[in-house]
Amino acid sequence: MDNRKKKTLGVALTATLAFSLTACTSSSNTTTSQAGTTATTATATGASASPSKMDTSEFQTISYVMLGDKPKNGQFEKVMEKVNAILKQKANAKLEIKWVEWADWQTKYNLLLASGEPVDLITVATDWLDTWQNAQKGAFMPLDKLLPTYAPLTWNEVPPENWAETKYKNQIMLIPEDHYTQWVNHGFLYRGDWAKEFGITTPIKDWETMGKYFQGVKDKKPGVVPWDANGTAAGNIGGYINSYTDAIELPVNTGLFNLIYGKSYDQKYTAYSPIFDSTFVDFAKLMKDWGDKGFWREDVLNYKGDNRAELEAGKSSVDQHHTQTFLGERIKMDKLQPGSDLQFFPFSATRNNLVSMSITHGGTSIGAKSKHPERALMVYELIRQDPEVYHLMNYGLEGVQYVMKDGKRFRPDGYDVQRDDFYSNFWGGRTDKNEIPDGTDWVGKGALYASYDKIKKPFPYGRFVFDKAAVSNELTAITQIVGQMAPAILYGKAGDPEKAVNDFRTKLKAAGYDKLQAEVQKQLDAFKTTVESSK
Template identity: 85%
Template sequence: MIKRKKKALGVALAATLAVSLTACTTPSSTGTSSTDKATTTAAATTAAGTPSSNKIDTSEFQTISYVMLGDKPKNGQFEKVMEKLNAILKQKVNAKLEIKWVEWADWQTKYNLLLASGEPVDLITVATDWLDTWQNAQKGAFQSLDKLLPIYAPLTWKEVPPENWAETKYKNQIMLIPEDHYTQWVNHGFLYRGDWAKEFGITAPIKDWETLGKYFQGVKDKKPGVMPWDPNGTSGDIAGGYINSHTDAIELPVSTGMFGLIYGKSYDAKYTAYSPVFDDTFVNFAKQMKEWGDKGFWREDVLNYKGDNRSELEAGKSSVDQHHTQTFLGERTKMDKLQPGSDLQFFPFSSTRNNLVSMSITHGGTSIGAKSKHPERALMVYELIRQDPEVYRLMNYGLEGVQYVVKDGKRYRPDGYDVQRDDFYTDFWGGRVDKNEIPDGNDWVGKGDLYASYDKIKKAYPYGRFVFDKSPVTNELTAVTQIVGQMGPAILYGKAGDPVKAVNDFRAKLKAAGFDKLQTEVQKQLDAFKTTIESSK
């Protein structure tokens, strides 16, 4: 959720960029590497910052896998872009990139099983706040990058400052490369139609759940054939959103599955473990969800539904979508075309109390798999994706002239662009950088004001260096997570009967599973973390 400022790399880094990318290019009259010329000289920087020359043997052609979260594109454009991208990778580092997709259907289970399987994957999309990075690090899923980065990704090594590398360490070893040079906000909320809100008499921006309920009722009463909200019942974000709107608690990086149970009490009491599930907050939430479910604000079979709510919003068949600021900005532009006059607006959960906490710099990142057979070449490929403007644009935007054109320094869709035929994406969220971005010429005009409003109230994320060691409570954490998965969905979507009884039953099950021991251990580790932070000041 943090807005990160573009960092100037300076003359020295620019020179390093020129040297490194030139050095990584294998000369060939055909534009492809040849065996007898495939040993390249790469500029490297030691941990002490002293330039050195290292002979890097790239004579063996290697295929590098990259684990991405998302559904593989099916219109053929992905293959066309990758063909060109891989031609460049072959020329520069004698390698080929293959995306290994973890599709959105049951993505969390699939992702964690893949990392636990011991399969020799190379590059892996990671995130400490939503992809269980520290838990997977504890299981030995990743390689240490301390010795590899200065040699095989020297530009990135220099670009990321020491204080940011410090937030990527587990047991004092670097586990991931952070996406720390990319400006974005991923604080969640509801996207809703401003035109319909005004039609229902809601003239001010929605900033609370009560007004959101009035909006839903207006849709129910006046928009036949439109579902107020059409979630699929597998997302737990609504629980965290309600807690964000009604308390000052900050969720801790302690994964309990569908939604978090353990928070820091507030920004001022950030080292005090607290669970809103065990006070009136969660009871009130359950009552609200039961009321909304009974009113038909979502479909009766919500717990079994597997549809795409965002597509329904775009088609005028749903009135909201629940996601984050970056999604809102993209959908705002899209909805202006698909639903002219819709005036898409955003209700950030934090707007109720102005308690916005910046995103961790490790919300996105890239690790190397523990069983990777080619960690050195994998880092060289990553370095090109992040640092080489041509490779970066292919990875993020596709083919110029097909997926985009550049006019006056901004990016637009070409004339005749058809989203079904021409759309392309890789879901690369592990190393975007502002310096290589081409601004979108169709960005919503209100984007700057929205970011500025966030900057006025944001507070720094306090748990970037907090790594919860679950080993003392592995059994309890597993049992608690299972109960969240079993009982949580019905409570979250008003399908658990009497909400007070449902929450009490949920609490009792959590207690029997060892929740108190789990929270006590979290508090113990927060105390130690507080001591470490305060001693470092």
């Protein structure tokens, strides 16, 4: 984006915010607009508000809860200094990031939201950050009346059908990251050079071939842990279910991993658990085999190291994560491990079971106890809509973190990742229109995306909100059992796999699993009726 376009949109956005601060229109019609909406269009749907409620004369500090480890090289502070200078000028506000670090992140995040602390902006996600559960606990402020006035560009940018997927009890609980193209389907990142060395000449598409790859590493790469897995993670079971069933995970949180799925895309309203059929037994046997062969550390259940860092250092042969991570790591590995030819085995490749990402995989909410919700939305609007602020939050300082060439981003000469790296982990409102293409993107990215587009199915549960009230006690007990018993099964440390699985199932049943699944089915039936009646 050239400077003239940046300036034009920046002026339009500033005018929009200024106009909305004095607007007192009462229209509440919702319209969908394109990028670059003018101030007049954006405020045409402004909510009724009195000027006194929109006074920005008081300088306010806005907090933003982000997931991730706080950067330690000083670059983050330099970027935020620039961001806050702009925010002071345009919204008389300052942004402070409140980090929820990765160590025990899920517990810390949910405790923060349950504490009642008056945080302002909050990174949310309905599929991995318990958004609906937290909404049921009253963690978020309804945004319906605030958005048209304090974030008018975003209000118009998000179409009505997308706003519908952000509602709990018919109130908007979050702003979706619905205008950003990404794939977060999971799989194994593995070294293509080593795979060829072990006689694996075609892309890996199943777990049996992945086992052959691991055995090659074990036999021929001394000092390398085939999969230096973190024993607190549970991506392997979800991945295996994705590879060997047609099941689609439901947004019903049962702790370390989810137990209840929709049977298939054609039977999306039928509650089903692969934990209670042969799928989980087959998985447990494979993990026992892999563990016995030494594909991970003997003390895997106590290991909390950084698998990705080990891959980058040549000390591990895989990492388990999603497509977007693979695309970034592909570039890094080309530099850190020249010739590694990093490849990706998406779990969906085994049987083409690929569902598009929910538009609420990323989003932003306002804390229920926020003292400055109006100003918080103004700040959010600037981060999402103002190109200058957006580029700072996502890329850092031009000339330090990146340089521009032919409309694309490149690393500056002499860039040092330890010294110069920057991230803000803003995952709650990225938009394609404000992205600057990465000039170092992997050349195969387009083909990979195209292969996904050929087989993807739309996510069917965007508007399904599970109400746990009727099974709250059972859900608590089941979540505890999953956390206590499952890790040993997931990494082959529970003894005989069949016995371990049967014991696990028995405990789940005793805790009320059947009642839980019946309640899920009841709510799916009601959801199906609602969906079909709206067609």
